[in-house]
Amino acid sequence: MKMIKNLTATVFAAAVSFVSVTCAQAEDTIKIGIDASYKPYAYVDPDGQLAGFEIELIEAVCSEIKANCELSNVPWDGIFTALETGTIDMIGTTVTMSKVRLEKNDASRMIYRVGFAFMVLEDADTSKGIEGLKGQAIGTIVGTQSYYDYIKSVLGADTDIRGYDTADAAVLDLDAGRIAAFQSDNLQLEQSYVSTGNYKLVGQPTFDPKYVGDGRAWFFKKGSPELVGKINKGLDAVIAAGKVDELGMKYFKTKLVTK
Structure with a gap:
């Protein structure tokens, strides 16, 4: 066998x-x-x-x-x-x-296929949508170039992007206020974190191929x-x-x- x-x-x-x-x-x-x-x-x-x-x-x-x-x-x-x-x-x-x-x-x-999204604390002000994240520190998974490219494209090339080895490590910094948002794929964010009631997505996930590619x-x-x-x-x-x-x-x- x-x-x-x-x-x-x-x-x-x-x-x-x-x-x-x-x-x-x-x-x-x-x-x-x-x-x-x-x-x-x-x-x-x-x-x-x-x-x-x-x-x-x-x-x-x-x-x-x-x-x-x-x-x-x-x-x-x-x-x-x-x-x-x-x-x-x-x-x-x-x-x-x-x-x-x-x-x-x-x-x-x-x-x-999966979408890209930004996640913030549940009580964060998201009235300005993704635009409201400009000029703030954003966490994502280190070494994932498509994430870096997406963040720079929508928030600006000079965005302070902080890479983490794991999603949990990024979320710990999000909880502590060291980053304003965590960017990753929508499925992981929704099921692992948003579902707890402590976090929410900023706006809707994007499925635009120029960011997310041709699927996984x-x-x-x-x-x-x-x-x-x-x-x-x-x-x-x-x-x-x-x-x-x-x-x-x-x-x-x-x-x-x-x-």
């Missing part, structure tokens, strides 16, 4: 066990790295196990294509380096398909057509079977756009 399991390489920040049985016979292993610090996409549950939307989706695809997949928790700031050095074969964190990234890497088919996908080293084709076959099947819709309702309380 095949299993999705953890790599033990010291390059990874955490050794988190995750096992999923499939029905395949032995074949080449697909090493998948995922940043498990973005709940509900991927996170470590109280039992120390990897959980979340991306984890279950990877499990479904690996089962569909009868692949032996090894899944490891890889911090975002080192995930593309791990891919380029061959430590992993695939980035299982769903990544925005920006022009810059597609020039450097191969990508799977589009898995779903899994990424591979440039020149990986065989692996990409295999993963796409599995994605096509699980999407057609309604699995992404099911996971969208489970983790985001909405069906995700997959076209």
Whole structure:
């Protein structure tokens, strides 16, 4: 029986066990790295196990294509380096398909679309909308160029942007008043923070392709057509079977756009 399991390489920040049985016979292993610090996409549950939307989706695809997949928790700031050095074969964190990234890497088919949004404290004055954030410090996830580009485009090139390794770290600074808003994708903001009643979005999320790209996908080293084709076959099947819709309702309380 095949299993999705953890790599033990010291390059990874955490050794988190995750096992999923499939029905395949032995074949080449697909090493998948995922940043498990973005709940509900991927996170470590109280039992120390990897959980979340991306984890279950990877499990479904690996089962569909009868692949032996090894899944490891890889911090975002080192995930593309791990891919380029061959430590992993695939980035299982769903990544925005920006022009810059597609020039450097191969990508799977589009898995779903997401919008960009700004989040502030519930009692913050949002009467001026996004315009009211100009001239203030804005937090976002470090190394996510599409976020930086979006913030500069709508708030100005000289905006004080502060990068954080995790969303929780940014929100701690938001709570403390060290930043005026946290910018990230709308699904994460709405389900992880706005749903608590302590935060709110500023205006409506944008789905403009010039900011959010062509949706989110899994990424591979440039020149990986065989692996990409295999993963796409599995994605096509699980999407057609309604699995992404099911996971969208489970983790985001909405069906995700997959076209």
